[in-house]
Amino acid sequence: MRQFAWLAKHSEVSQTCYRYSAKRNAENEEIAGWLMLLTDNHRNWEFGLCFLYLRNVKGFAWNHKRVYRIYRELELNLRIKPRKRLVRDKPEALAVPTAINQVWSMDFMHDQLEDGRCFRLFNVIDDFNREALGIEIDFSLPAARVIRALEQIIEWRGKPAAIRCDNELMAIA
Numbered sequence: 001m002r003q004f005a006w007l008a009k010h011s012e013v014s015q016t017c018y019r020y021s022a023k024r025n026a027e028n029e030e031i032a033g034w035l036m037l038l039t040d041n042h043r044n045w046e047f048g049l050c051f052l053y054l055r056n057v058k059g060f061a062w063n064h065k066r067v068y069r070i071y072r073e074l075e076l077n078l079r080i081k082p083r084k085r086l087v088r089d090k091p092e093a094l095a096v097p098t099a100i101n102q103v104w105s106m107d108f109m110h111d112q113l114e115d116g117r118c119f120r121l122f123n124v125i126d127d128f129n130r131e132a133l134g135i136e137i138d139f140s141l142p143a144a145r146v147i148r149a150l151e152q153i154i155e156w157r158g159k160p161a162a163i164r165c166d167n168e169l170m171a172i173a
């Protein structure tokens with residue numbers, strides 16, 4: 001107590017500044033109630049959305065610092081969001097072909113030469129007898145070249161019932 005008096009006397013600051021204690025009022029309880037209601041109904045709403053809803057939709061003129069202080073006191077800022085996991089379909093079991101030209105597999109591979117240059121390979125294999133139907137090798141394999149290679153193999157062997165790829169995005173190219 002003496003410290004406050006001595007400090008107030010020498011610094012010309014009122015003693016009430018040192019003894020201030022915040023008064024809880026009913027409005028704080030109302031803010032807390034609204035925040036709890038909003039965060040329960042809208043699990044993904046954080047402080048910004050809650051405050052904008054109270055200010056713009058409900059028309060309350062509460063200060064954002066006051067609302068945020070109550071938001072923190074309620075420990076709503078410590079909510080941990082669950083990780084969003086991608087739901088992936090289980091792949092279908094691979095059908096075993098019973099004859100030639102039922103299913104072909106195509107794949108892209110790459111490797112590097114001793115001098116550091118990379119080259120790509122485009123492979124087409126018949127799944128029935130594991131015969132390599134075509135291999136295209138070059139430093140660059142544009143889509144037109146892949147299409148040309150497939151058309152040459154189809155002209156030579158006939159059209160397959162299905163073509164299997166390990167990566168659908170590469171097949172689109």
